[in-house]
Structures are given as structure tokens and as C-alpha cells.
Amino acid sequence: MVRAALVTAVLSVAGSVLGLARDQALARLFGAGGETDAFLVAWTVPEFAATLLIEDGLAFALVPMFSLALARRARGVTGDPVRALVASTLPRLALAFTAAGALVAVAAPALVRALAPGLADHALAVDCTRLTATCVVSFGLAGYCSAALRAHRRFLAPAAIYVAYNTGIIAVMFVLGGRWGVRSAAAGVAVGGVLMVAAQLPSLLRRLRSHEGERPSVVADEAARPLALALFTTVLLFALCRQSQVLIERFLASGLPSGAISHLNYAQKVAQIPMTLSLMLCTVTFPVVARALADGDTVRARDRVERDVALAACLVLLGAATVVACAPQVVHLLFQRGAFTAADTAATAGVMRVYALGLLGQTVVGALARSYFSAGRASWYPFAAMAVGVLATAVVGASAVGPWGVRGIAAANAAGITVTAALLLAGMGPRSVPVRVRRVLGDLGRPLLAAAVATGAGALAADRVTGAGAGAAVSLIVGAATVGGVFAVLCPALRVRGPGTVLRSVRPVRSPSPRPVTQRHPHGRSRFRFPFRADR
Numbered sequence: 001m002v003r004a005a006l007v008t009a010v011l012s013v014a015g016s017v018l019g020l021a022r023d024q025a026l027a028r029l030f031g032a033g034g035e036t037d038a039f040l041v042a043w044t045v046p047e048f049a050a051t052l053l054i055e056d057g058l059a060f061a062l063v064p065m066f067s068l069a070l071a072r073r074a075r076g077v078t079g080d081p082v083r084a085l086v087a088s089t090l091p092r093l094a095l096a097f098t099a100a101g102a103l104v105a106v107a108a109p110a111l112v113r114a115l116a117p118g119l120a121d122h123a124l125a126v127d128c129t130r131l132t133a134t135c136v137v138s139f140g141l142a143g144y145c146s147a148a149l150r151a152h153r154r155f156l157a158p159a160a161i162y163v164a165y166n167t168g169i170i171a172v173m174f175v176l177g178g179r180w181g182v183r184s185a186a187a188g189v190a191v192g193g194v195l196m197v198a199a200q201l202p203s204l205l206r207r208l209r210s211h212e213g214e215r216p217s218v219v220a221d222e223a224a225r226p227l228a229l230a231l232f233t234t235v236l237l238f239a240l241c242r243q244s245q246v247l248i249e250r251f252l253a254s255g256l257p258s259g260a261i262s263h264l265n266y267a268q269k270v271a272q273i274p275m276t277l278s279l280m281l282c283t284v285t286f287p288v289v290a291r292a293l294a295d296g297d298t299v300r301a302r303d304r305v306e307r308d309v310a311l312a313a314c315l316v317l318l319g320a321a322t323v324v325a326c327a328p329q330v331v332h333l334l335f336q337r338g339a340f341t342a343a344d345t346a347a348t349a350g351v352m353r354v355y356a357l358g359l360l361g362q363t364v365v366g367a368l369a370r371s372y373f374s375a376g377r378a379s380w381y382p383f384a385a386m387a388v389g390v391l392a393t394a395v396v397g398a399s400a401v402g403p404w405g406v407r408g409i410a411a412a413n414a415a416g417i418t419v420t421a422a423l424l425l426a427g428m429g430p431r432s433v434p435v436r437v438r439r440v441l442g443d444l445g446r447p448l449l450a451a452a453v454a455t456g457a458g459a460l461a462a463d464r465v466t467g468a469g470a471g472a473a474v475s476l477i478v479g480a481a482t483v484g485g486v487f488a489v490l491c492p493a494l495r496v497r498g499p500g501t502v503l504r505s506v507r508p509v510r511s512p513s514p515r516p517v518t519q520r521h522p523h524g525r526s527r528f529r530f531p532f533r534a535d536r
Helices: 002-030 034-042 044-055 057-074 081-106 108-115 122-132 135-151 161-180 183-209 222-253 260-271 273-278 280-294 298-335 342-356 359-373 381-404 406-426 437-467 472-493 499-506
Strands: none
Touching: 002 034, 002 161, 002 260, 002 273, 002 298, 034 044, 034 108, 034 122, 034 183, 034 260, 044 057, 044 122, 044 135, 044 222, 057 081, 057 135, 057 222, 057 280, 057 359, 081 108, 081 122, 081 135, 081 183, 108 122, 108 222, 122 183, 135 183, 135 280, 161 183, 222 260, 222 359, 222 381, 222 406, 260 273, 260 298, 260 342, 260 406, 273 280, 273 298, 273 359, 280 298, 280 359, 298 342, 298 359, 298 437, 298 472, 342 406, 359 381, 359 406, 359 437, 381 406, 406 437, 437 472
């Protein structure tokens, strides 16, 4: 577990760094104007595909399914349940991915009009959307490989996919940018998606071939199909609803002056880095929670989820404090060159600070949503909670965009995701892993106070250094060091659980002896069956 967490951390950081390099290249080559606005509308397709097929949706459904298949294999079930699961699900999903990608390409003109009715360059956005539509297929296959490998406790290849993806985009932009303009970025998305699959396929094939001696049964279990369909439906609806916040933002921003969508995008990409890094541990431990529930050990699953939330909250709040305190310096160093001006820096930094207010909610949603689906059964509650949050985003955004512009849109995002986080936490128990809500609230509240004080201290230090004539780099170093120092001092004083339990939170807990996976669990009824029978 420690090694898996470290591997995931290193490669996730590398992927994030390359993601920043990708955004820097986009800003340098094409600026923050109408051309990049058109591409970023098309960028909605890979953003949705990544959430639905890699990060949340497909993983929430497939990791528990593979975990239960592995548990059945460990108990000596006839045949190989894992290969039977692949044989019964992958062809159908691949066909569905292909059909969805073709539909997006054909419907690109209507899709662009719906996403950004006020967009200046509609034709350019349509061209870019058709190029990015290929990622529906590649991301779907990449997400399938990632879920299967993580359930097998293989994290190297899944963690490397965004390194491959962003490398492909950057390379294509620099090779074709002079001739194709911003369309080269869309072509890079298509190339990067293929590289994501190529990075994982050899490892997955080795896992499957290791049990080739046993012939799996692929006879469909008709009674299990409705349940499997319900699971996929609830997972994908939740992920789709979560990502629809981006649609609301871009719809509202399309009526603002040129460059508003670009400022939102750059601010969001940087602000979400702390959230992405904080959820690395949850990515590694999700198969552990799923396997614990497959073994019927809800206490082990509960302890795992509580420790994950505590540590993830601590990490994201430290990152959010740094982002808020040093936003102008961060944006200046990352983007202010070429076509990206000082005015773009000021606008992006202001939006980024507001976005950061919702990072704790984003992290809590990411950590707790996995728990609702870790037992491998359908749950409509996360979708309902996310729908309420999206409604809050739409209402607040429509009210705030007039007086506050892009900052009002960012505030709406923070408000909506915080509402969803509160609802998901309140619903834990019979619907999910039965975490102790009061304990989780304490684990969230104490580092939140420490982060608030550290933010003020860091911002004051960074402003004073800037006022003394120092450059952005020196100001950022001083501000970030102040945030980290104050946070580190306050956490022990406030008895924050996260930093002092890093090693303990990645230490594996011994599994109990195998139990029937179709037993009744203390947290609710769970009799999950897959659309195959490998024991026949």
C-alpha cells in the first residue's frame, strides 16, 4: 500500500505538471481569446469523458465488480471469474463507447450551440469537438483497463495515463500548431487518448494471461443483468451530473466578454491540483474498501474511509490555503508569457481564489462517492445529492454572474459542490459505508481552522515581499513557506488527525478469513451478482 501510494503520487504529480505544461503551451501559443474559447468548449467532451469513464463513473462500477470477481477466484470458484467478467462486459462497453463517440461527432453543431450559444467562432468549436469526440472510445477503454488493474492492486500503469495523455497533446500542439492553430490541441486530445490505452494494455494482458490455463464460463446470468444495469446507470448519472457543473459555467460565461471561458479554465485547472493530489490515496484504497465489503468486513471499510477523508481533507486544505494566499504569483509564473497578458493574470488569479473555496467540498465528494458504490450495488442517493448541488450551482450562478461576472460563476461552483458534500456525508450509513459522521466533521473542521489562519498569514507575507520589489518567484516561495509553516504549527495544537497518521493511513489492515460475498452485511442488504456464472 505504501509503495502503491508513492507510485501513484509520483506519477500523478508528473501528470499534473505536464497538465500545467499543456495549459502553458495553450496560453503561450493561442492566448486567452476567442480561439481558445472555441477550443475550450470542445474541451468539454474530454472533460466529461474523463469523469464518466476514467476518474469516477466507470471506476465506481467496475472496481467493486473486479474486486468481487477476485474474491471468488481466491475462494477457488470453478473457472476464472475475472476473465469471465471481461468477456461478458468489455465487448458491450466497447460497442457503447464507439456509438457514443460517433453520436458526439455527428451532433457537434447542435452540441456547441447548446453549450455556448453566445460563442463567437462556432465553426472552429465544431471542428475541435469532432476531433475530441474520438476520446469517448479511447477514454472508455483506458478507464476499463484502469479499473481492472487497480482491482488487481496494479497502480503503475493506471497512474501513468495522464503522463501519456498530456505528452501527446503537447507534442501535437507544437508540431501542428503553426498550421492548424488551436485545432492542433484538439488533435492532440485524440492522440493522447490512444496513448492512455497503450500505456495500460500490456499490463492488463499479463494479468489476464496469468490464469489462461483455466477456461472461464461466459454463460450470461439473466437474473443478474438488471442489477448490473442499475449499477452502471446510477454511477454514470452521478458522474454526468457532477460534470454538468462545467456546462453551467461555460453556458453562463459564453455571454460575457471574450476570454471569460479561458480565464475560468486556467483558474480551475490550477486550483484543482490540490484536490487531485489529495484524492490519490482514495484512488489507491478504493479497491481495499471494495474488497473489505466483498469479504463482509464493514468495520475495516469504515476505518479505511474515515482515515482517507481525514488525510485528504488535510492535504487539500493546505493546498487551497497556498492557492488563495499566492494566486497572483502562481498565475504569473505559470502563464504570463506570449499571448497571455498581465490583465489575463489578474482576472485568472481572482477567479482561482474563489474556486479554491470549494476544494474541500470537491475532495469530500470524491472521497465519499466511492464509498456509496464500493459494495458493488446500485445507489440513487449520490445522484440525488449531486443533482441538488448542481441546482444550487445554476441558481447561484444565474444570480451572481450579472454583478460579479466570472467570479460569481466560480462562487456558484464552490457553493454547489459544498452542498453536495454535506448531503453525501449526511447520507452515510445504511446507504453506504457506516462512517461516524461526528468524527468525520471533527476531522474536517480542525484543519479548516488551521488553513484559514495559514491563508491570512501567507497572503500577508507574499504581499509584503511583492511590495518590497521582489519578483513573483520569491514572493511565491515566501508565501507558500509561510502557509506551510503556520499550518504545520497549528495542526498539532488543534489535534488534527491527518498529518500525524500518514503512514498509518496507508498501512494495510489484515483481512479476515474469507466469507461468502452474498451474505447480509451489517450496513444493509447486499446480494450482488454479476452478469455471468463462472461456477457453472
